[in-house]
Amino acid sequence: MMRDQAEDLRRMAGQRGPSSRIIAVTSGKGGVGKTNIAVNLALALCQLNHRVVLIDVDLGLANVDIVLGISPKYNLGHVMRGEKTLHEIIMDGPLGLKIISGGSGITELANLNGWRLDAFVASFEQLNREFDFVILDTGAGVHRNVTSFVLAATDVLVVTTPEPTAITDAYGLLKVIRQRAPETRVRLVVNMAKSPAEAEMVAERLNSVLREFVQWEVEYTGYILTESQVVRAVAEQQPVLLAFPSSMASRSLKRIAGILAGEDAPSQPLGIKGFFARVSSFLHI
Numbered sequence: 001m002m003r004d005q006a007e008d009l010r011r012m013a014g015q016r017g018p019s020s021r022i023i024a025v026t027s028g029k030g031g032v033g034k035t036n037i038a039v040n041l042a043l044a045l046c047q048l049n050h051r052v053v054l055i056d057v058d059l060g061l062a063n064v065d066i067v068l069g070i071s072p073k074y075n076l077g078h079v080m081r082g083e084k085t086l087h088e089i090i091m092d093g094p095l096g097l098k099i100i101s102g103g104s105g106i107t108e109l110a111n112l113n114g115w116r117l118d119a120f121v122a123s124f125e126q127l128n129r130e131f132d133f134v135i136l137d138t139g140a141g142v143h144r145n146v147t148s149f150v151l152a153a154t155d156v157l158v159v160t161t162p163e164p165t166a167i168t169d170a171y172g173l174l175k176v177i178r179q180r181a182p183e184t185r186v187r188l189v190v191n192m193a194k195s196p197a198e199a200e201m202v203a204e205r206l207n208s209v210l211r212e213f214v215q216w217e218v219e220y221t222g223y224i225l226t227e228s229q230v231v232r233a234v235a236e237q238q239p240v241l242l243a244f245p246s247s248m249a250s251r252s253l254k255r256i257a258g259i260l261a262g263e264d265a266p267s268q269p270l271g272i273k274g275f276f277a278r279v280s281s282f283l284h285i
């Protein structure tokens with residue numbers, strides 16, 4: 001089977017074990033396309049034969065469940081309260097994608113401590129070996145409920161549009177990541193661009209400000225143009241990658257997934273359990 005072959009290859013490359021890559025898709029400003037990118041990137045990674053779980057850690061309304069047209073009954077809050085096990089709340093998406101809804105659990109996590117927190121974190125132990133990629137769909141901005149997940153991830157994908165306010169907010173968020181989690185691998189995706197050239201200009205503008213003020217740059221990893229098929233897919237509650245596989249957006253998303261999948265695993269693998277322990281420590285600071 002292809003999956004077994006891929007697994008053997010990864011094992012030989014020393015990238016297996018509890019080393020899930022944890023990629024937070026985030027932004028400074030809201031409404032820039034995070035959820036769309038998170039869902040479709042997760043699916044593109046499934047198409048590349050990776051085992052992927054998508055965790056919705058946004059408290060907002062229109063999220064992963066809307067884009068995929070599924071309605072989660074249970075979320076991480078149920079796991080925290082001991083009402084459900086982690087495996088009972090995992091939902092099946094297309095292409096073998098697994099989905100976990102953060103739901104009310106995201107705010108509850110900030111108040112969780114002692115043995116309840118330990119038990120919650122320990123429940124992720126099993127998942128460590130089950131997934132190659134954890135994709136997090138986060139909220140926007142620099143509030144602790146968002147940044148705790150972003151700072152704890154191994155990889156961050158910051159999404160911006162060419163809009164000046166979106167770029168300014170992306171810069172604000174990047175500064176926070178730079179200061180508080182400098183070891184994080186940070187990438188930039190420009191969404192809703194008019195042309196590849198415009199997207200490249202946005203990336204260059206952002207990087208020139210980062211170079212000047214924080215002596216840093218992010219890796220520009222790709223663009224997605226404004227495209228009517230994305231809007232149609234959202235309206236039909238279908239991921240664009242499946243509804244319109246040959247659209248420009250789908251091709252761009254596959255390219256970005258290929259880049260993410262093609263690089264080495266992080267040098268200090270956290271595992272999903274370690275990740276949630278780290279999130280909790282950021283929430284409690």
Ligand SMILES: Nc1ncnc2c1ncn2[C@@H]1O[C@H](COP(=O)(O)OP(=O)(O)OP(=O)(O)O)[C@@H](O)[C@H]1O
Nearest residue numbers: 030031032033034035036192225226227230231234
């Ligand atoms: N490449 C694109 N082309 C056209 N429209 C797009 C594109 N990307 C996103 N959109 C539109 O923008 C809307 C918002 O996208 P999405 O919900 O993914 O943003 P978000 O960053 O997750 O928002 P929030 O901050 O509210 O969670 C989508 O419903 C879609 O209509």
Ligand SMILES: [Mg+2]
Nearest residue numbers: 034035062063
């Ligand atoms: Mg969203």
